[in-house]
Amino acid sequence: MTDYAEEQRNELEAIESIYPDSFTVLSDEPTGFTITVASDAAEDGENVEATLKFTYVERYPDEPPLWEIYAQENLEDGDVSEVLTLLQQQAEENLGMVMIFTLVTAVQEKLNEIVDLKKNRQEEEKRQKELEAEEAEKVLFQGTVVTIENFLAWKAVFELDMMELRRKRQKEEEQAGKPKLTGKQLFETDHNLDTSDIQFLEDAGNNVEVDESLFQDIEDLDLDEDDPDFDPLGMDSDED
Template sequence: MDYEEEQSAELDTLASIYCDDMEILSAEAPRRVRLTVRSADDDGEERQVWCAMVFEPPLKYPDEPPLLLLEETQNLDDEDQQRLVDHLMSMAEENLGMVMIFTLVAAAQEWLDNKSDELKKVKEEGALKKLRAEEEAEMKRFEGTRVSVESFLAWKTNFEIETGIVLRREKDLKDSRKLTGKELFLRDTTLNESDLKFLDDGNYFLIIMRNCNAVKVDESLFQDVDDLDLSEEDDDCDNYKD
């Protein structure tokens, strides 16, 4: 095999295929060529995965694998870089006896595409996880704190203390112990209203004066007056006298 001729022909072919992505560092043996490989995505230049590889075929290439060096990379950590080199060198061993730089570059392209897809998936899962966390936090805001009997009673006690309800209640209780029944009655106007309401709800309205002789009865308010037994009228009057 004419190694010189094989290497020269391959170099010309690579230059016609990769154009601006290829730079010939040395056209004479040992030849060196620099190729930039990018993932085929449209996620923006900053997020794109790419690397610059330098191939240096030995004198007996392609019966011996070319030397490979990663000069620049983007979005590839050290572990990624080592895995890529190992992958390409494994392929080089499989293609011994044939010019293989084009094959290795194509394999690198596929590997970077897969890596780019992997990074996108991780990014999407992270965004989804963040969104779910935000939604759960929002739901918890509306759910509030679960209340037990104990926690409610504790909250109620603190609330009454903070708002002064306890102090007012104690003061009212203390004041009520000092008031007479008449004073309590006069103080609570609702008692007056309830008595008036009781009288208004009745079917009869009688005005009883302290002097029994002044009692006036509106007999028209009664039905069947003849059936009334008024024989005890005098005795009843005596009960109203002082």
């Protein structure tokens, strides 16, 4: 006949010697205790941790102990579910034998696996961001490939912008008191600036006022009439 109490006492002493810093007895009847299990530290120093609580049942190890995750750090909900499923599988495979060390070892390996998966996922996300940044840089450098579709779309927007600009200009001119011009008149005005300039010069020439006070009386000028080149009326230049 199996002495369950004796087997449980012997295993408890062994577990305490194996995990002296993470083993804590919570109750004697029934015997309940916790063992804290941590993964190996990741490169960034972050690890995952689980405190497992076990409670012996009367017929342990022929019946599996009770267990739960008493506390945890950095475990996601999915990770917790996987750890509990793993404990169930290991307990079923080891019925009839003391199994606490086996269960704890399996959980520790699982935590290491979780850390590795997190590391791989982070590296993949980093690579993906780098690829997206490279693609964005290529698009920025190469520009957008012109197709019939995007050209027509651009042309439609451009024409709307130009139409709005002309309306705004016409409105400003109306507000300034200028007569409203037709599109043809605006075109002709823009293309006859040279004619307008000539007309301006002609109008200016016809309305020039001369200040005679700026000129001396010819009789007041000290001129040498004996000079052979003296020609006050400019006759010589006319003959040339």
